[in-house]
Amino acid sequence: MSSSNTPPRLELRAITKRYPGTLANDRIDLRIDAGEIHALLGENGAGKSTLMKIIYGVTAPDSGTVLWQGQAVQVRDPAQARALGIGMVFQHFSLFETLTVAENIALALGAEAGTPKQLEGRIREVSQRYGMGLDPQRLVHSLSIGERQRVEIVRCLMQDIKLLILDEPTSVLTPQEVDELFVTLRALAAEGCSILFISHKLGEVRALCHNATVLRGGRVSGDCVPAECSDLELARLMVGDAEGLEASYPKVGGGLPRLRVDDLSWRNADPFGTSLSQLRLEVRSGEIVGIAGVAGNGQDELLALLSGETRLPRGERERISLDQLPIANLHPDARRRLGLAFVPAERLGHGAVPDMSLADNALLSSFHQGLIGAGLVKRGKVLALATEIVRRFAVKTPDVHTPARSLSGGNLQKFILGREVMQQPKLLVAAHPTWGVDVGAAATIHRELIALRDAGAAILVISEDLDELFQISDRIGALCSGRLSPLKATAETNVTEVGGWMAGQFDNPAAA
Template identity: 75%
Template sequence: MPTADPTPRLQLSNISKRYPGCLANDAIDLTIAPGEIHALLGENGAGKSTLMKIIYGVVHADAGEIFWHGQPVNLRNPAQARELGIGMVFQHFSLFETLSVAQNIALAMGAAAGSPSQLERKIDDVSQRYGMSLEPQRLVHSLSIGERQRVEIIRCLMQDIRLLILDEPTSVLTPQEAEDLFVTLRRLAAEGCSILFISHKLAEVRALCHSATVLRGGRVAGHCVPADYSDRQLACLMVGEAAELIDDYTKVAGSDVFLNIQGLSWHNPDPFGCSLKAIDLAVRSGEIVGIAGVAGNGQDELLALLSGEERLSRNEAATISFGGEPVAHLRADARRQRGMAFVPAERLGHGAVPDLSLADNALLSAFQHGLVSKGLIQRSKVQALAQEIIRRFGVKTSGPHAPARSLSGGNLQKFILGREILQQPKLLVAAHPTWGVDVGAAATIHRALIALRDAGAAILVISEDLEELFQISDRLGALCSGQLSPLKATVDTRLTDVGGWMAGQFDAPQLPAYATR
């Protein structure tokens, strides 16, 4: 619980920030006490990210005051915020990919890092203490999303912080990893550290946070004690109406196999990567297959081989087939021509080019669908597609000309998923489809996936959100150390089953792919 010190650690008074065409923060008041774990809730686009960046000195408020331990401060930049004792873990990582884990942490710590050998020992000690193992010498580009998240968290925990800001810190953690993190956060709070916790996983907020401030449309919509509310009540505070946000979807069996993987083994040349071992997997038209797993157990490698970013030789082409046609040797564009659509794990830089407009980002993967004629881009059709994605999927943006980087994470995710779904694919491969999005956006995405399934598409979802997988998947499995567990009907699968598979405890031999009809 918060300490008895009556002076707030952080106090925001009447904070406002305007961007062209958008009032992101409108006269916001927020108070955090020493030792308090305070949740900041709100749907995507509610103003949470802007407010956090103001606290961390990345963005300057147009109006209002910030008080630190009762004294007014003008946070000019993140370096000054860190000097005060404010640390932040961003939802989109701020790491140098060509540097090692230790080098990235050294950049943040400065002289306090000590010698390279001392720093590596510190990283080992802190990561082991908090249950988030890291190899200090690994290059960041070789890390999975979950492992990069660990670097961000450890980097903050190694600094002398008094306020820790966490933006969706558990979005790529397993339930056990999240619980381990909560043990750490409770320990930090007991030691007097304040924590500002942003998450769309409402059960986590209720279990962890002492209090919460809810934003809606850039304004404070209310304050509450999360433990006193249900998930549905919290969702209602966030978006105004939660009656249809949490659906139970009928489970189906699907029809003919479309995606068929047989005996897929692949040696990863990266010494820190994960190799795949004898994977058999079939996804039928008209079903959703969900694959769980702790980050770094082969998800990225499987996605790369399915999307065409990594290819096999012609002799191995039959290892992966679409509708009976071997494709493992084909490039990504050739696979798209055969009915595949792909939602990658990383939104910015992989799913969308940050500086390009939404219209141009729509063109990047949908150009084969009548958007180019005789080598000329049909601009009116591109604009119409982007506008249709925005309308159909409720993307909050100023319009098709807005750059991708201007969207909140959840709205960009809705746009990317909408871009792929509107191509009416025969196969959709989606990685972490609702990572870091609010309950309203997650509901929109889930309904779109179910509608695509019911229209006859084969869908493969790779996610670390077990609640999501149980909700939308018709069959479930898990990856561990590059091996795939048996696949079972979701209705016959328990959470403990999936947890065991994620730890490599397969209770049955690897099941073969379905025989195609």
């Protein structure tokens, strides 16, 4: 990292950004030295995204100064940011799946790409230099999630990047891929590249980052050396109130089988989808079963078959059963009437209708809870339900008439999960329940899932966050290429073994 006489690679002084009704960034100071891995932490709505956009030239600050290597600059757009040496890898990759690795990188480099042969040579040289070997001729859709992230990073490195911004870079990686990424990032830092690392995974921040800046409510709430802090201390800087953050949930054995998936195979006609092979799964009353896996390994297909969005022929209706009743050919509303509740992966458009109010969104999946009579909606009961969801799950919203699209991701997630939990289901299937949610909201969601479990519900959680699954699951397994690993009691396995399952290192399908 820089000596005391060397100006920092990037320095922000009193950066302020206002939007109508919101002070997103309030006089924020930030310093990143050459060769430093610096974490930017904060709960949803803390101002991280706005600050990243200012650094990368997507948004202009209202006031304050941006200094690049000691010189004041105005970063007008991402093209200028890249010209300065600032690169960014977003949480959601921006790659064309039907193009090759080389073609995707060529689009970013433009005239600097050179001839195809020259570009392929440079891709191999740069990727191998940092331990991220890539085949330039591979089509992107054939790459794993970890390999696609390599393409994004290599694309930045080929533009002579001096500051690399990574937004939640480990959210879709296996533990082994995280380890490989950290080796690469440490090698980059050793050569003088600065890294701004945004993550909700505090253990990873403590293991990787030299320093951290924590935002709360648009302001800097603290600076620290992560390795010298506990996860709880970092969380307190982020959310203030540490209630529930120390919760250690006891593991249970569960009761009678509630959900049973029996030798389920399903062929996906989508060439970019995943087919399922001989899945066997049992979730008991009063337990949480966690299914890990990197995105694209059959999670969406399994969720659709469980929720009823995809149905099997009548002759295979017993492949999925709820309390011994075959449901594999039933429509979603019929499954809900039998006691199934569902939290989908996509909030807007799947979990909630963006332009509809929270009250109307509460009605969408709770209509069979006495909210309709004689063909008429009982508006008073609908409003009372929505109001209770907002209160119980601490959803930040002006009122229940607010459109779903106006809520932050974390608050909408709490509302959707609350809507399903309030139905007191026999079986809850939840996909990525705390995706992109800060530690405070995640603690609220986890407490509610445990309470529902302890009330006797069977819960199946599908998530890419291994830390979350180990925290709340009683048994755990993993999906890889449409196959399900064995299920083990969480206390009898570890992250390394489950990470191996995520990479397909298992022989037998899960036992019932």
